[in-house]
Amino acid sequence: MRVSRRKFLKTSAVAAGVPWLGLSPGAAAAADPPKKGGTLRVGFYIEAATMDPHLSGSKIDRQVYHNIYEPLVTLDTKLGIKPGLAESWSQPDPKTLVFKLRRGVKFHDGTDFNAEAAKFNFERMKTEPKSVRKGEVANIDTVEVVDSHTLKVNLKKPDAALLATLTDRAGMMVSPKVVQERGVELGRNAKGAGTGPFEFVEWVRDSHLVIKRHDGYWNKQGGPYLDRVRYRPIPDDVVKLHSLQSGEIDVMDYVQPRDVAAVKADKNVVVVDVPSLADFAYQLNTTRPPFNVKALRQAVAYALDVEQIVKGVWLNVGVAANGPIPPTSWAYDKSIAPIKRDLARAKAKLAEGGQPNGFTFTLTTNNIPINIQEAEVMQAQLAEAGITAKVKLVDSATLISDGNARNFEMVSFQWSGRPDPDGNTYQFLRTTPGTSFNWSGVSNPQMDALLDRTREISNQAERRKLYGELTKLLQDELPMIFIVHPIEPKAFSPKVQGYEPIPDGMMRFKDVWMR
Amino acid sequence: MVHLVLQRLAATVPVLLLVTAGVFALLHLTPGDPIDAMMAESADATAKASLRAELGLDRPLPVQYAAWMGRVLRGDLGRSIRNGEPVVENVGRRIRPSLQLALLAMAISLLIAVPVGIVSAARRNTSVDRVGTTFALFGICMPNFLLALLLIFLFGVTLRWLPISGYVDPAEELVDGLRSLALPAVTLGLALAAVVTRTLRSSMLEALTEDYVRTARAKGLSEWRVVRGHVLRNALIPVVTVLGLQLGTLIGGAVITEYVFALPGVGRLVVDAVFARDYPLVQGVVLLIALGFIASNLLVDLLYGLIDPRIRHR
Numbered sequence: 001m002r003v004s005r006r007k008f009l010k011t012s013a014v015a016a017g018v019p020w021l022g023l024s025p026g027a028a029a030a031a032d033p034p035k036k037g038g039t040l041r042v043g044f045y046i047e048a049a050t051m052d053p054h055l056s057g058s059k060i061d062r063q064v065y066h067n068i069y070e071p072l073v074t075l076d077t078k079l080g081i082k083p084g085l086a087e088s089w090s091q092p093d094p095k096t097l098v099f100k101l102r103r104g105v106k107f108h109d110g111t112d113f114n115a116e117a118a119k120f121n122f123e124r125m126k127t128e129p130k131s132v133r134k135g136e137v138a139n140i141d142t143v144e145v146v147d148s149h150t151l152k153v154n155l156k157k158p159d160a161a162l163l164a165t166l167t168d169r170a171g172m173m174v175s176p177k178v179v180q181e182r183g184v185e186l187g188r189n190a191k192g193a194g195t196g197p198f199e200f201v202e203w204v205r206d207s208h209l210v211i212k213r214h215d216g217y218w219n220k221q222g223g224p225y226l227d228r229v230r231y232r233p234i235p236d237d238v239v240k241l242h243s244l245q246s247g248e249i250d251v252m253d254y255v256q257p258r259d260v261a262a263v264k265a266d267k268n269v270v271v272v273d274v275p276s277l278a279d280f281a282y283q284l285n286t287t288r289p290p291f292n293v294k295a296l297r298q299a300v301a302y303a304l305d306v307e308q309i310v311k312g313v314w315l316n317v318g319v320a321a322n323g324p325i326p327p328t329s330w331a332y333d334k335s336i337a338p339i340k341r342d343l344a345r346a347k348a349k350l351a352e353g354g355q356p357n358g359f360t361f362t363l364t365t366n367n368i369p370i371n372i373q374e375a376e377v378m379q380a381q382l383a384e385a386g387i388t389a390k391v392k393l394v395d396s397a398t399l400i401s402d403g404n405a406r407n408f409e410m411v412s413f414q415w416s417g418r419p420d421p422d423g424n425t426y427q428f429l430r431t432t433p434g435t436s437f438n439w440s441g442v443s444n445p446q447m448d449a450l451l452d453r454t455r456e457i458s459n460q461a462e463r464r465k466l467y468g469e470l471t472k473l474l475q476d477e478l479p480m481i482f483i484v485h486p487i488e489p490k491a492f493s494p495k496v497q498g499y500e501p502i503p504d505g506m507m508r509f510k511d512v513w514m515r
Numbered sequence: 516m517v518h519l520v521l522q523r524l525a526a527t528v529p530v531l532l533l534v535t536a537g538v539f540a541l542l543h544l545t546p547g548d549p550i551d552a553m554m555a556e557s558a559d560a561t562a563k564a565s566l567r568a569e570l571g572l573d574r575p576l577p578v579q580y581a582a583w584m585g586r587v588l589r590g591d592l593g594r595s596i597r598n599g600e601p602v603v604e605n606v607g608r609r610i611r612p613s614l615q616l617a618l619l620a621m622a623i624s625l626l627i628a629v630p631v632g633i634v635s636a637a638r639r640n641t642s643v644d645r646v647g648t649t650f651a652l653f654g655i656c657m658p659n660f661l662l663a664l665l666l667i668f669l670f671g672v673t674l675r676w677l678p679i680s681g682y683v684d685p686a687e688e689l690v691d692g693l694r695s696l697a698l699p700a701v702t703l704g705l706a707l708a709a710v711v712t713r714t715l716r717s718s719m720l721e722a723l724t725e726d727y728v729r730t731a732r733a734k735g736l737s738e739w740r741v742v743r744g745h746v747l748r749n750a751l752i753p754v755v756t757v758l759g760l761q762l763g764t765l766i767g768g769a770v771i772t773e774y775v776f777a778l779p780g781v782g783r784l785v786v787d788a789v790f791a792r793d794y795p796l797v798q799g800v801v802l803l804i805a806l807g808f809i810a811s812n813l814l815v816d817l818l819y820g821l822i823d824p825r826i827r828h829r
Contacts, residue, residue, distance in 0.1 A: 049553075049597060049598060050598065050599070057553045057554040057555070057556065057557060058553075059556065129565060129566075129569055130566060130569065131562070132554055132557060132562065134559055134561070134562040135557055135559030135561075135562055138559075187598070187599055188598075188600070205598075205600075205608060205779075206608060206609065206682075206779030207681075207682065207779065232681060232777070233777060234680050234681075234777045235774050235777060235783075236680075236774055236775045236777070238664060239664075239667060239679060239680050239775055239776070239777065240680075242667055242668070242671060242672050242679050243679045243680055245672060246671055246672050246675060246679060248678060248679055248680070248681075394546070395547070395790055396552070396555070396790070397545075397546070397547025397548065397549075397551065397552040397790060397791070397792050398545070398546040398547045400547065400548075400551040400552065400555060401546045401547045401548055401551055402546060404551065416556065436560065
């Protein structure tokens with residue numbers, strides 16, 4: 001497969017704009033009416049960690065959650081916010097959000113979903129000792145029940161990104177009855193806990209997790225059609241692909257760039273390119289030499305050929321990044337190009353930074369094949385400018401602890417991305433005391449002001465302009481060097497119909513059916 | 516024999532102390548932290564700190580080790596940080612597939628290695644022997660993951676005789692269970708067969724030069740009876756040693772095979788736990804694996820006595 005940057009942008013635009021017709025697997029048979037029944041067998045790279053969305057820290061959990069739980073608001077294909085369990089919402093002032101909740105929704109255990117239940121969930125996220133959601137709901141001061149189906153959320157300060165945060169785990173509603181009666185085991189057994197199109201059946205650890213159609217689902221439009229969905233962990237990519245090709249599974253969550261071309265040539269497999277919200281980048285430690293000198297950060301950026309890395313390492317399964325915001329986002333400014341390679345300029349910057357003959361630094365990265373390849377290509381590109389990169393390979397736990405301790409010079413940073421651009425920027429770039437994802441240690445008043453401002457105003461066009469300014473500032477300041485926004489291709493058996501790719505990468509099976 | 520068992524059990528105490536203290540120290544000296552690994556997508560320092568305190572990870576290392584040891588002595592291996600389940604439950608679930616796989620692999624290896632080893636030794640330096648030794652060399656050289664992928668491609672993708680990955684418990688569904696274990700067991704069994712073939716062949720060659728073999732032949736015994744009655748039994752000791760050591764390795768160390776075939780075994784459990792810095796899980800599993808090694812070595816020592824009365828223990 002060859003996707004040029006332009007074609008990718010176009011694809012993203014299609015994902016973002018026009019309702020995606022015949023969207024997907026088996027587009028040729030799009031005229032067939034959907035039919036009920038069948039078990040969809042899904043292969044994942046790893047097993048889920050917990051079924052309790054308030055305690056979940058693992059990306060894979062969310063794949064299951066989006067079928068059994070529902071958030072207050074959800075995402076559409078262009079990352080817009082649309083009603084979920086909340087029918088509508090309003091913002092009487094910048095520090096207040098009022099949700100009108102949907103009537104007639106019941107949890108799978110038969111209890112009612114209402115404002116009391118929603119309040120219970122927010123309070124659990126804020127106070128439960130093991131809650132992993134605390135940071136996401138930190139800006140929520142209090143939650144009030146106005147009437148049975150109206151919820152008022154009072155914020156500590158204006159937060160334009162909060163709605164987008166509530167499209168995922170922080171907005172997912174769990175049955176208060178289940179939490180009170182079997183809260184401890186909710187992690188392993190989510191029976192009755194959700195309101196979604198599918199209900200939890202069983203999870204045999206290390207083997208499989210099964211959900212089944214919820215016939216009493218409130219939304220009578222479209223699906224759910226499938227009888228059951230059965231998730232299985234298959235850690236090895238090659239084996240997972242063979243399992244799909246031989247019909248042991250019907251869906252696989254991710255196709256490695258190196259396999260994409262071969263899989264697309266296979267008639268028994270349908271590949272859907274799902275543009276992601278992710279950015280794969282490097283953080284440069286601005287608190288110590290050599291990268292406390294801006295000119296040397298710039299020298300590295302000008303010595304790198306990002307387009308070449310995307311082509312050679314990522315095999316074009318992704319698009320060169322101009323900054324932290326992916327092309328799928330409404331905040332993406334396509335008039336800003338990725339930084340172009342310019343060796344003469346790199347050398348001039350080296351001289352300006354007091355290292356006319358080049359310098360040596362350590363590049364810390366994950367010990368996985370694609371990262372190693374990327375590091376090797378970067379090493380070669382930098383060498384042409386006289387810069388020597390020593391590659392240090394570590395496992396991901398070590399990488400995170402090195403990052404938190406600022407014990408690195410340049411470190412790879414892979415972020416899965418968030419629907420609101422705030423989630424791809426603020427926590428990495430805003431001056432923060434103590435430990436945060438601002439590993440580079442950047443503290444720039446102009447950047448801080450921009451980041452604060454984007455949270456205070458809710459007008460999308462204005463925010464978009466501010467994010468454009470931020471991207472330009474980043475290309476000059478360079479606390480981070482952005483490489484690629486990867487595409488996350490998913491592969492299906494041709495039997496699978498009706499899958500709608502949302503750029504958050506989550507597979508929602510409500511309208512999926514089997515031919 | 517009771518004396519030997521008791522003696523061995525007493526000797527396990529320092530071994531286990533050393534192993535657990537070593538693993539504890541190594542694990543905690545390795546950079547990385549379970550909470551960071553678990554909450555990789557959260558920069559919320561306060562939430563992380565409160566979780567750390569909740570799990571007692573903020574206490575000094577010697578205190579943590581002593582607390583862990585104290586619980587172990589009371590029979591409590593603690594809970595996994597990642598999934599919150601008791602370590603014993605985690606291991607209990609994973610040990611079944613690992614044991615089944617190890618035993619099946621061992622059976623396959625013996626079915627191949629014993630005849631090949633015997634024939635190779637008895638007909639040494641003939642073309643039969645050369646085929647046998649070439650097979651053994653191939654089995655030893657072939658990396659597990661490559662053999663696994665070739666088997667998957669042939670029997671899973673092309674011929675579609677066997678499932679590619681996943682695990683069904685043979686105790687629940689015999690046929691499907693054996694089918695799910697067939698490819699991984701052959702993968703491990705072939706490599707083991709190669710080792711056993713070589714060991715058996717060389718120890719038989721040694722035994723074949725003994726005086727009692729010449730005597731047996733001089734008595735006019737057929738070559739087959741010489742081999743079966745005099746050579747094989749004496750040549751088995753190194754084979755039993757190899758098998759005993761391999762049993763432990765197969766249970767705890769078949770990581771790559773388990774990974775490729777998506778088998779939920781102990782090897783993968785411990786590797787995943789190390790990557791997640793799931794301290795209690797790693798410590799618990801290593802403790803149990805060490806116990807397993809000690810037990811299988813003891814078993815080997817007892818088997819020696821059965822094979823060779825001269826080293827029967829009193």
